[in-house]
Amino acid sequence: MTLDEIKALHEKHTGVLSIYGELPVKNRTDLGKAYTPGVAGLSKLIQQDTSLARQYTVSGKLIAIITDGSAVLGLGDIGPQGGLPVVEGKALLYKELAGVDAIPLALDQTSVPEFVQTIKNISKSFAGIHLEDIKAPRCFEIEDQLNQVLDIPVYHDDQEGTAIVVLAGLINAAKVVGKSLTDLKVVVNGAGASGLATAKLLANVGIQNITLVDQKGVVRDQSTSLNDYQLKFVQSVQPNTDAHTLAEALVDQDALIGLSVGEIVTEAMVKSMATDPIIFALANPIPEIDPALAQKAGAAVIATGSSAYPNQVNNILAFPGLFRGLLENHVNHFETGMEAEIAKALANMIKAPTNEKIVPGVFDEGVVETVVEAVKQYK
Numbered sequence: 406m407t408l409d410e411i412k413a414l415h416e417k418h419t420g421v422l423s424i425y426g427e428l429p430v431k432n433r434t435d436l437g438k439a440y441t442p443g444v445a446g447l448s449k450l451i452q453q454d455t456s457l458a459r460q461y462t463v464s465g466k467l468i469a470i471i472t473d474g475s476a477v478l479g480l481g482d483i484g485p486q487g488g489l490p491v492v493e494g495k496a497l498l499y500k501e502l503a504g505v506d507a508i509p510l511a512l513d514q515t516s517v518p519e520f521v522q523t524i525k526n527i528s529k530s531f532a533g534i535h536l537e538d539i540k541a542p543r544c545f546e547i548e549d550q551l552n553q554v555l556d557i558p559v560y561h562d563d564q565e566g567t568a569i570v571v572l573a574g575l576i577n578a579a580k581v582v583g584k585s586l587t588d589l590k591v592v593v594n595g596a597g598a599s600g601l602a603t604a605k606l607l608a609n610v611g612i613q614n615i616t617l618v619d620q621k622g623v624v625r626d627q628s629t630s631l632n633d634y635q636l637k638f639v640q641s642v643q644p645n646t647d648a649h650t651l652a653e654a655l656v657d658q659d660a661l662i663g664l665s666v667g668e669i670v671t672e673a674m675v676k677s678m679a680t681d682p683i684i685f686a687l688a689n690p691i692p693e694i695d696p697a698l699a700q701k702a703g704a705a706v707i708a709t710g711s712s713a714y715p716n717q718v719n720n721i722l723a724f725p726g727l728f729r730g731l732l733e734n735h736v737n738h739f740e741t742g743m744e745a746e747i748a749k750a751l752a753n754m755i756k757a758p759t760n761e762k763i764v765p766g767v768f769d770e771g772v773v774e775t776v777v778e779a780v781k782q783y784k
Contacts, residue, residue, distance in 0.1 A: 415490070421497045422509070459532065468507040468728055469531045470495055471524060473514065475540035476563070476597065478710075479667070479689040485511035488538050495537065495562075495724070503725035503773045505732065507535065517543055521550045528555050533728055536561040541597040542632035558731045558739045564602035565744055566720035566727075570764065571603045571662055571685060572610065572748035574718045577758035578706040582681040584659060587611040590645075590679065592654050594618045594693065595664035596635055603662060606744050608642050616644040616654050620665075623654050652677070659683060667691030675702035684708070687718055706760045715761040722751060722764060726776025733777065734784050743783045750779035 415421065428439045437443050451458045459465035474488025492509035499507040514520045520543075524534060534557065536548060544561055551559045560566075579586040589612055593604045596619035604617050617624040617639060623646065624631065626639045648654040655661060655674045660683035663670065670693040675682060684699045686692035687710040696707045696714050708716035727747065731739065754765045754775055765772050 420490075420493055422493055455529075458529070463506070464530050465532055466506050466732060467531050468496075468499065468505060468533045468535055469510050469524075469527070470499075470507050470535040470537055471510045471512055472537040473512050473520070473539055475538065476544070477538045478563070478599075479691065482540065485513045492537050495535070498721060499725050499728065502721070502767075503729040505725060505729050507728075517546045517550070520547055521554070524551060525554050528557060531557060532732055533558040533560065535724065535728065536563075538563065539598070541601070542634055544598045545632075545634045552738060556737050558728070558736060560724070560727065560731075560739045561598065561602075562720050562724050563598040565739065565741075566723045567599040567664065567687075568603040568606040569723045569727075569744050569748045570718050570720055570751070571687070572606055572745065573722070573751035574685065574708050574716065574764045575607070575660065575662075575683070576749065576752040577755050577763035578660070578683045578685075578708070580758050581760055581763065582659075582683060582705050584681075587613070589659045589683075590614040590616075590657070591660045591662060592616045592618060592651070592658050593662045593664065594651055594669075596624050597664070599664040599687075600662075601635060601638060603664060604642070605638060606741075606748075607662075608638075609741070610745050613642070614645050615642050616646055616648070616658070617642075618651050618654055622649045622651070661685065661693075663687050663693035665693065667693060668695075670694035670699075672698050672702035675699055675704055678703075681705035685718055706763060708763065712767070716763050717767065718764055719767070721767050722772060723747060723776060726773035727780060729773060730777040730780025734781050736780065736784055740783070743780060746783045747776055747779045750775050 429435050430439050447461050470492040472488040472492045474484045475482045477483050477488055477491060489509060489511050496507040496509050499505040548559055548561045576586055579589060591612055593600050596617050604615050607615055623644055624639050646654060652674050656677045657679050659679045663686045665688055667688045668691060682704050683706045684704040685708045686694050689710045692709045699707050708718040710719050755762055
């Protein structure tokens with residue numbers, strides 16, 4: 406579909422979302438039930454016990470998807486309004502895939518304390534907060550602070566969602582190439598929200614040889630440009646290499662997890678890796694290396710973030726079912742331990758992984774239900 410066709414479609418509907426009522430309002434009786442005088446009684450009950458708002462109002466099921474548009478994958482800092490089509494699309498996916506109500510919000514604030522305070526101020530209207538496309542390290546600070554002041558789940562899709570689906574794919578990719586998951590030598594290219602969260606989850610499940618690379622090269626604890634979150638990670642998981650550049654870091658490595666920008670990996674880099682390398686080129690809309698070139702260079706398993714190729718490793722597999730699971734099971738806080746459990750559950754959906762099938766497809770039967778059940782079992 407061309408850009409002109411997409412523009413026409415979105416213009417016709419003024420976006421992709423509308424609000425529809427749960428109750429009919431066709432007569433005076435309907436009006437009294439849905440609005441006045443009926444709601445006055447509910448308001449008095451909630452005044453006496455504010456927890457009842459979750460039971461009697463939309464605040465018990467509505468998710469706020471909040472962005473400032475400062476770190477949109479593949480597009481960079483495009484501003485709050487520029488980020489709206491992304492969060493609006495995710496709100497649609499929540500509803501269509503998991504039956505979860507969500508509303509997109511664009512927040513034009515750069516100060517972390519103000520950002521947090523604004524979300525806190527509106528949080529009584531929502532059952533959960535989904536953060537999206539917020540630049541690191543602000544996203545880490547915002548999520549940490551919100552978790553301290555809110556009694557509803559806070560989830561950052563670029564961190565947790567990405568990490569979950571990458572781990573799910575890597576579990577099965579390791580099986581395809583006949584290597585132990587925990588013995589894999591992994592390069593994570595990209596040290597922002599997605600890259601750092603993914604590296605942390607891989608370390609948490611026992612992968613010890615992880616090299617984190619950013620635009621300046623291999624990240625080490627001596628680097629002067631690191632934020633506190635990056636520094637804490639590289640102090641706990643020191644890179645086991647003398648390499649400086651991405652090309653040097655990839656030599657004799659088993660897997661590349663690309664979470665950065667497109668067209669930065671060459672055929673020569675892939676050829677320099679260990680036997681049967683695993684390539685996750687997840688930058689969108691242009692992957693780090695064209696899958697055809699990666700395959701030509703000897704990659705045994707290739708995944709991208711795009712539906713145009715096999716093995717779409719995309720957050721869509723995680724976030725709709727994850728929040729439905731949180732809501733159905735009345736979970737007040739998203740815990741990092743859930744990530745590995747959800748990843749394993751998604752991986753286990755593929756009974757016989759192949760190089761072209763390491764994760765379920767977005768529309769495969771049971772994806773949402775599998776994630777919901779994993780949240781339930783963890784709880």
